[in-house]
Amino acid sequence: MALNNDPNIRPVRSEASERPGSVPSQPETPQKSGRIMLRAFFLGTGIGFLLAWLVISAAPIIRDGILYLMPTSKALYLGQPLVGRNVANRMVTKETNLADTNWTVRNWDRIELKARLQRLQRSVASLQQRVERLTPSEAYLIIDTSDNLIFLMKGKRLLHQGICSTGSYIMLKSADGSEKWIFKTPRGVRRIQAKIEDPVWRMPDWAFIEEGLPVPEPYARERYESGVLGDYALSLGDGYLIHGTLYQRFLGLPVTHGCVRLADKELEIVYHTLQVGSKVFIY
């Protein structure tokens, strides 16, 4: 291989060429050197960012592992300082080196700590009572829309448990797409607004639309249907009812348009136990 007389091209004796049996390397030109540097930079940066990505991904686990090895505090934050005769001696800050100072529990501290303990116990007992008073003492109903179950409770005592049917979560869209209804049982706390015997169902527009029937006038006779809601109904407001059903075989399934359907036996028990104003918890 003849060497160029170009002064820019300098033959370089690389380490590879000095190894026995190696092929002498190509002469290094500035362009080649630049290309190799760029290649080194991009390769290094690429692998570096990959490693960085791994570090970010594993960061919570690594932090938890380091916290596991770090020692925890040996002191308890009391909040309000103890008040007594030797206040200065008892004021402790985190900067104080606990190992250097001679700490013992003085009698005065012990009495005050006990008093504080008793105050806390009284406070906890009082709060506990307030929390327990939140549970209604009269009968109330819990409706589980996930498993389609009802629980009739009085205080913390279970009076009766049964199956029900709740909203189907079907969204019905009208043919032109201008109207839509979502059939779901609303969650939250409601109160019994009214108790009805032998209820009559006033069919809303969606009842006709989902059957492909023409929607009648608001007070047309076709809108009123008796016998489909069972013997009793309890109104929850906003058009939602707890009522009976002709389709007992579908109980336990989410098939309704938002109301809560009960079997005849459950309906009778619930109707006679709950009063107007009783709470109904739906989740």
Place this chain on the structure above:
Amino acid sequence: MAVASKLLKIPMALRQRCSRKFSFLHDFTRSRWVFWPALVIPAIALLVLVIILPLHQFKRQLHRTPPGVPHQFLPIDADSTDFSELNRFSSQLLQLKLDELFLNSQLIMAKTDSIGLILNLIDSTISLSLRGVNIRSCPISSYKISRGFHHLKGEPQLFQWLSRPFILKEDWATIPKVPITVRKAPRDTIEAQKYKIQPAAPARPDVYFTLQFDRNLIIKVHQTEPIVPRSWLRIAFYYLKSYAKLIAATFEHFYHLKLPEHCYSIEISIAKNDATAIYRALPLHAELVPRLPIER
């Protein structure tokens, strides 16, 4: 045998290919001055920004007490004969204080009209609460809490942290929050009869969900029952989403020139039915009141 030998050849071929690719490091030593810094600097920088500095900040914030309020710590003196009495005092004080905070938070949560969550790790139960009434209580099969909680014990930050309910910011799961089926209204009764949907028991896919609350608390819930094979893809997407949120949160902190904060996570395992009911019942911005096992 032929397959095994082919598989063994792959790492060899990979090594040869890598050595060819990186041969320039041997041939041109100056390139090492560019390659190694470019490789090491991003990794080390992120190690410092994402692990070391956040931990340092976490430890510093633990000891910070409310400003303007005199504070006191009850030390444990291992050499004193009053050691056991002090220990007893401090454990009782701590537990009572935490119980007080727990009950207080429940009363605050009871003032709202929405469903809240009570996580009681001492009794191993997770409950839905509405207006202070426990409407569903589910047993926890197992739980795991992150190490950060142990460092909170006895620190002023613990009481501040637990002083009020946590608020749900974000959640994601392997199941839909609201399982809506869209149905178009039929044109006539014939079409209505043709496409009448027969009621069926709803599908019960495997449940894994994550609840992200404010003040850096994350609750991860998964079902106790083993996973069915057809759920693998759904669960893989769930983990991918969790991972993507972690990366996004890290970069969001960098964008606002802040260090990523250490999150306290609790992983619990409950029955599938309970997990489904709890996830679907929790509304947006639901509140959580935790009761943590703090033993000294």
